[in-house]
Amino acid sequence: MAYSVGFYNPRFASDMFDVIERNFSDYFGKTGTHGTVFPTVDVKETNRSYVLHVDLPGIKEENADVSLDEQVLTITAQREETADEDAEKDTSKWLIRERKFGSFTRRFSLPSDVDPENITAHYENGVLSITVPRKAPAQAHRIAITKN
Numbered sequence: 001m002a003y004s005v006g007f008y009n010p011r012f013a014s015d016m017f018d019v020i021e022r023n024f025s026d027y028f029g030k031t032g033t034h035g036t037v038f039p040t041v042d043v044k045e046t047n048r049s050y051v052l053h054v055d056l057p058g059i060k061e062e063n064a065d066v067s068l069d070e071q072v073l074t075i076t077a078q079r080e081e082t083a084d085e086d087a088e089k090d091t092s093k094w095l096i097r098e099r100k101f102g103s104f105t106r107r108f109s110l111p112s113d114v115d116p117e118n119i120t121a122h123y124e125n126g127v128l129s130i131t132v133p134r135k136a137p138a139q140a141h142r143i144a145i146t147k148n
Contacts, residue, residue, distance in 0.1 A: 039077070041106065050114070050132040054106075057126040058099070064128055066121045071110045073119075073132065078103035113137065 042053045056064060056077055064077040081101040115133040122129045
């Protein structure tokens with residue numbers, strides 16, 4: 001039986017939207033609604049788990065959150081804008097300002113073979129690594145027939 005981890009949109013839970021997100025997000029810079037920018041995510045499947053690596057540069061560990069509800073893994077984080085002391089003195093102005101600030105939420109629909117009780121998350125050097133263990137597949141077994 002084949003499983004997969006995919007992009008989740010509660011209004012449009014369809015593979016078509018996963019394909020759109022996968023193929024066109026690079027052209028639009030992973031930009032979502034209201035100018036929010038989604039972080040890049042790598043998802044790897046092993047025999048024992050699914051592993052997600054989420055790039056969160058400039059985000060403090062305490063400003064990131066991971067939750068699971070009804071087979072949907074949700075990653076939320078917020079990048080705070082740093083105070084610009086020079087702006088108060090009116091001695092500088094921005095010439096280029098490309099870094100995005102604010103919050104984002106990214107959701108992934110997980111397959112039914114995950115073990116929700118043993119999901120772990122580790123944050124180091126701006127990368128959030130989430131390990132979602134897989135349950136062993138159910139084994140067929142013989143059922144004894146008894147007489148009444």
